[in-house]
Amino acid sequence: MPDTILVVVEQREGKLNRVSWETLAAGQALAAETGSTLEAAVAGNGVANFANEVAAKKVAKVHAVESPKLEPYTPDAFSAALKQFIESKQPKLVLMPHTYQVRDFIPKLATAMGRTAISDCIGYKKEGDKLLFTRQMFQGKLAADVSFASDSPWFVTFQNGAFRGDKVEAGTGVAPIETVNVQIGDGVIRNKPQEVFKEAKQAVDLTQAEIIVSVGRGIKEQKNIELAKQLAEALGGELAASRPICDSGWLPMDRQIGSSGQTVAPKLYLALGISGAIQHIVGMKGAKTIIAINKDSEAPIFEIADYAVVGNLFDIVPPLIEEVKKAKAGT
Amino acid sequence: MKILVCMKQVPQKDAPLKLNESGTWIREDVSYEVNEPDAFALEEALRQKEKHGGEVVVITSGPARAQQVLREALAKGADRAIHLEDNAFVGLDALNTARAFASAIKDETFDLIFTGLQSDDYGYAQTGVVLAELLGWPHATIIMQIEKNDAGIRVKRELEAGYFQFVDMPLPAVLTIQSGINKLRYATLIGIKQAKNKPLRKVSMADVQSAVSENLQKIERMYVPQKTKNTEFLEGSAGEVAKKLVDKLRNEVRVL
Numbered sequence: 001m002p003d004t005i006l007v008v009v010e011q012r013e014g015k016l017n018r019v020s021w022e023t024l025a026a027g028q029a030l031a032a033e034t035g036s037t038l039e040a041a042v043a044g045n046g047v048a049n050f051a052n053e054v055a056a057k058k059v060a061k062v063h064a065v066e067s068p069k070l071e072p073y074t075p076d077a078f079s080a081a082l083k084q085f086i087e088s089k090q091p092k093l094v095l096m097p098h099t100y101q102v103r104d105f106i107p108k109l110a111t112a113m114g115r116t117a118i119s120d121c122i123g124y125k126k127e128g129d130k131l132l133f134t135r136q137m138f139q140g141k142l143a144a145d146v147s148f149a150s151d152s153p154w155f156v157t158f159q160n161g162a163f164r165g166d167k168v169e170a171g172t173g174v175a176p177i178e179t180v181n182v183q184i185g186d187g188v189i190r191n192k193p194q195e196v197f198k199e200a201k202q203a204v205d206l207t208q209a210e211i212i213v214s215v216g217r218g219i220k221e222q223k224n225i226e227l228a229k230q231l232a233e234a235l236g237g238e239l240a241a242s243r244p245i246c247d248s249g250w251l252p253m254d255r256q257i258g259s260s261g262q263t264v265a266p267k268l269y270l271a272l273g274i275s276g277a278i279q280h281i282v283g284m285k286g287a288k289t290i291i292a293i294n295k296d297s298e299a300p301i302f303e304i305a306d307y308a309v310v311g312n313l314f315d316i317v318p319p320l321i322e323e324v325k326k327a328k329a330g331t
Numbered sequence: 332m333k334i335l336v337c338m339k340q341v342p343q344k345d346a347p348l349k350l351n352e353s354g355t356w357i358r359e360d361v362s363y364e365v366n367e368p369d370a371f372a373l374e375e376a377l378r379q380k381e382k383h384g385g386e387v388v389v390i391t392s393g394p395a396r397a398q399q400v401l402r403e404a405l406a407k408g409a410d411r412a413i414h415l416e417d418n419a420f421v422g423l424d425a426l427n428t429a430r431a432f433a434s435a436i437k438d439e440t441f442d443l444i445f446t447g448l449q450s451d452d453y454g455y456a457q458t459g460v461v462l463a464e465l466l467g468w469p470h471a472t473i474i475m476q477i478e479k480n481d482a483g484i485r486v487k488r489e490l491e492a493g494y495f496q497f498v499d500m501p502l503p504a505v506l507t508i509q510s511g512i513n514k515l516r517y518a519t520l521i522g523i524k525q526a527k528n529k530p531l532r533k534v535s536m537a538d539v540q541s542a543v544s545e546n547l548q549k550i551e552r553m554y555v556p557q558k559t560k561n562t563e564f565l566e567g568s569a570g571e572v573a574k575k576l577v578d579k580l581r582n583e584v585r586v587l
Contacts, residue, residue, distance in 0.1 A: 075460075075470065100491050104472045107425065107460035116426055116547035119455050132551060138357070139451055141348055143556040150547035190469035192499040199495060211586055217344075235586065247511030253493070260473075260489055260509075268586050275344065278454065289584045291576065296345050303556060307579055308564045309572050319573035327577050327587045 003036040003092035006153075007059075008082065010099055011042055011050045012073070013196065019097040020054075021165030023158050026124070027095050028058055028169055033126050036092065039063065041180075043081050045071035051177045058169040062177045063089075069184040075105040076189045081182040083112050091153050093131075098157035100259075110155045117155035118146050120278070122162045139277045140300035160259070160282050204238065204254050211237030211268045214257055214284070215245055218273015218294060218313055222250040227317050228272055234324040237268070242280045258283035272313045276301030293317070332385040332479070332502075334376040335439075337432060337446040337459065338369040338404060340397040344451070354552050356422070365400045368447025372508035374515050375477065376445055377408045383479055385442070386410045392420035392431060398531070405526035406518035412529070417536040424546040425457035432458075433465045434542035435534045441503060443484075448473050448507040456507075463505035470505040471498050475512050 007027040009020035024040065031038035038058070042050045043065040051064040065085050069077050082105075086094060096102045098120045110117040118133045125132040125145060132145040133156055148154045206212060213232035219225060225245075232239040239255060246256040257264055258280040265286035272293050274280060277300070284290070285304055292305035293313045302308045309316060342348060346361040376387045389404040391397050392415035401412035415431055423431065444466075446459035456472075463470035475495065476487035483501040489509050490496055518526075565575045581587040 075472075079464075100473060100489070103456050104460070107455075107457035108464045108470070111426060111429075111461045111464040116424060117457065118548055119457060135454070136556070137453060137553060138342065138348055139344075139454070140556070142350070142357070142553050144553045145551045147549050147551050148547070149545065149549045190501055191471060194497040194499070196490060196494050196496045198493055235580075243510065259491060261493065263492070268580070268584050291579075291584075298347055299345075302562055303558055304560055305562050306560060307576065308562050309576070310564065310566075311569070311572065315569040316572055319570045320576055323573045323577040324580070324587065327581060 003034065004089070005031050005034075005036045005038050005093045005095065006086070006089065006091035007038065007040045008094060008096045009040055009042050009050065009054055010097055010101060011044050011047060012101060016050050016053055017097065017099060018165060019099060019160050021168045022161070022163040023095050023097045024054070024057060024059070025165060025168045026158055026163045029163075030093070030095075030124060034131070039091070041065055041085065043070055043078060043085075045069075048177070048179075055175040055177050056171060057175075058171045059175045062175050064177060064179045065182055066179055067182045067184050069189060072193045073101060074189050074191050074193060075108055076191065077184050078105045079109040079112055080184050080188050082109055084182045085180050086153055087113065094153050094155045096155075096157050098159050102157055106155055106157060113153070115153060115155060116148070116150055117157060118148070119157045120159050121156055122159050136278055139275070140281065140303065141298060159278070161285060199253070206238055206240055206255065206257065206262045206264050209238040209264065209266050211235050211270075212240050212257070212264060212266045212284075212287075213237050213270045213272065214240040214242065214274060215251075215272045216242040216274030216280070217244050218275075219245065220273075222248070224314070225250055227314070231270070231272075231317055231321050231324070234321050234328070235268075235270070237270075240264070242274050242277070271301055271305070272317065274301050275299045276303070332379055332383050332442045333440065334379060334385065334387050335436060335441045335444045336369070336373045336376045336387065336389045336404070336409070337444065337462070338373065338389055338391045338400050339366040339447070339450050339452075340364070340391065340393055340400045341366045341450060341452045350553055354554065355550050356553060363396060363399070365403060366447050366450050366452075368449065368508060368510045370447075370515055371510050371512050372445040372447050373404050373407065373409065374513045375508055376443075377516070378513060379443070379477065379479070388413065388439075388441070390432060390435065391415070392417075392423070392428060394418040394421070401531060402526055403518060405529045405531075406522040407516060408522060410529065412531040413534060414531060415534045415536075415539065419536055422546070423543065424548050425453075425455045425461050426547055427543040429458050429461040429465055430542045430544075431539040432462055434539040443503060444468075444505045446505070446507050448509050459505050459507040466503075466505070468503050468505055469500050470507070471500060472507040473509045474506045475509050477506065
C-alpha cells in the first residue's frame with residue numbers, strides 16, 4: 001500500500017486560513033513525486049463546510065475531525081484530537097501551515113506521540129528515497145536541509161508563502177468525506193481562552209499603499225525616523241517599520257510589517273536598515289520591487305531585493321531625498 | 332512565584348557567519364549574545380518577582396561561553412543559575428534540549444517556566460512547548476502580558492495580523508514570551524558585583540544522558556541560500572547612488 005501524506009488545513013473563526021491552500025499544494029506535489037496517497041483533515045466543531053471546500057481539490061479523502069471541545073481553539077484539545085486521529089490513521093507525513101495556531105500545538109502533538117516536527121520549512125527535496133526539508137537558519141542568513149532520523153509519522157510545517165496556494169489542483173470529482181468523532185476527556189483542556197480581539201482600529205491601512213518606506217534597527221535612534229519620514233513624503237508613500245522599531249515605541253504598532261503586523265504587496269518597498277528577519281520578510285516579500293539599503297552586505301534582505309545598496313543609510317538617504325524632489329519637480 | 336527562565340546564547344545579529352568544514356553548522360569563532368526574546372522573558376520574570384515575590388532562576392545549555400548569558404541575567408537580578416555545560420548541547424534538537432532541561436530541574440518546583448518565543452539560530456519555536464508537554468503542564472505561546480490571579484494567571488496571546496486573545500490558565504505553566512512585552516533593564520554596577528557571588532549550578536551531559544536520545548531530526552547540510560532574485564547592487568558615492576536609485580525609480584519601478 002502506498003504511504004499516506006496527510007495535510008491538516010487550518011480553520012479559524014469560521015474561515016479556512018488561506019495559507020492552508022499553500023500546504024495542500026505542497027502536499028499534492030510531494031504525493032506526486034513520492035507516489036503517495038494524499039489525504040486532508042480539518043479539525044474543529046462543525047467543520048463539514050470546510051471539509052467540502054477541501055474535497056473539491058485533488059485529494060483522495062478528507063477527514064472532518066469533530067468534537068464540541070475543539071471550539072474555541074486550545075492546544076490541549078487540538079493536540080489530543082489530532083493525536084487520536086493520526087495514531088489510528090498512521091500517515092507517513094503530516095503537513096501543516098506554520099501559523100501561530102499550528103506552532104502553538106504541533107510541538108506538543110509531536111512530543112505526545114514521541115515524534116518530532118521540522119518546523120517553518122520553505123521547501124523540500126527528494127534525493128533518492130530520502131526526503132529533505134529546507135528551513136532557514138540564523139534568521140535567513142543560512143539554509144539547512146533537514147531529514148527525519150526517527151519513525152513516522154513525520155511532522156512538517158511550511159512557512160507562509162513557501163508554496164503557491166493558487167497552484168492547488170482541483171479534483172476530477174468530489175473526494176469522499178469521512179467524519180471522525182474524537183473523544184476528549186474531562187480535564188484535558190486546561191486553558192480557558194477568551195474572545196479574540198483587535199487592540200485598536202488600525203489607523204493606517206498599509207495594504208493599500210503603493211509605496212512604502214520601511215525602517216529597521218539600522219535607523220538607530222528615534223529622532224532619525226524623521227529622515228525616513230521625509231523620504232516617504234518625497235516619494236508620496238507611507239512610512240512603516242519592522243517589529244523592533246514598534247516594540248521600542250518609535251512608531252505605532254499599526255505601522256508594523258511582518259507576521260505579527262500587516263502583510264503588504266506594494267509597487268515599491270524601500271527598506272532602510274532592515275536586516276530581513278524571517279518574520280519581517282513574510283510580510284513584504286510580495287512587493288513588486290524591493291530596494292534595500294543596509295550596511296551589512298550579508299543582510300538577508302538582500303536575498304530578496306531587486307536593487308541593493310550596501311552602505312550607510314545616513315549617507316545615502318539625504319541626497320536621495322533631494323534627487324527624488326528634483327525628479328518630482330521635473331528638473 | 333518561582334520562575335525558571337530558559338535562555339540561549341546565539342551569534343550576534345550582524346556577526347558574519349561561516350560554515351564549518353562538514354557544512355553542517357557554523358564555525359563557532361563568532362561573537363555571541365543573548366537570544367533577544369529570551370532577554371524579554373528574563374525581564375518579565377524579574378517584573379513578576381518584583382510584584383509577587385519569589386525567585387527567578389535562569390537556565391541555559393551550551394559550552395563554557397554560554398555562561399556569559401547567565402552572568403548577565405544574574406547581574407540584572409536573577410537569583411541563581413543552572414548551566415548545562417557541554418558543547419554537545421549545541422547540536423541537540425528541540426525535543427532533546429527540552430528533555431535535558433526537564434532532567435536538570437527534576438528536583439525543583441517552579442510555578443512558571445518562561446522561554447523566548449523562538450531562537451535566532453535554529454528558529455524552531457518548539458522547545459518551550461515541548462518542555463510543557465514533557466512536564467505535563469499547560470502552555471501558552473507568544474505572550475504579551477501576564478497577570479496573576481487567584482486561580483492562576485491570565486495571559487495575553489498575540490495572534491496573527493494584529494489580533495490578540497486573553498487566556499486564563501492554571502499554574503504551573505510554560506509561557507513563550509514575545510519580544511517587546513516590556514522594556515529591558517540594564518544591569519547595574521552593584522548588580523554585576525553581586526552576580527559574582529550568586530549560585531551557579533553546573534550540570535554535565537553525563538548527568539542528563541539518560542533523559543536524552545539520538546536526535547529525531549538531522550541537519551544533513553547547511554549552506555548560503557541560493558538567491559531567487561537577480562539583485563542589482565548599486566555602487567558609488569552616496570550622491571551617485573542616490574542618482575542611480577532615482578533613475579531606477581523613474582525608469583524601472585516607474586513610481587516617479
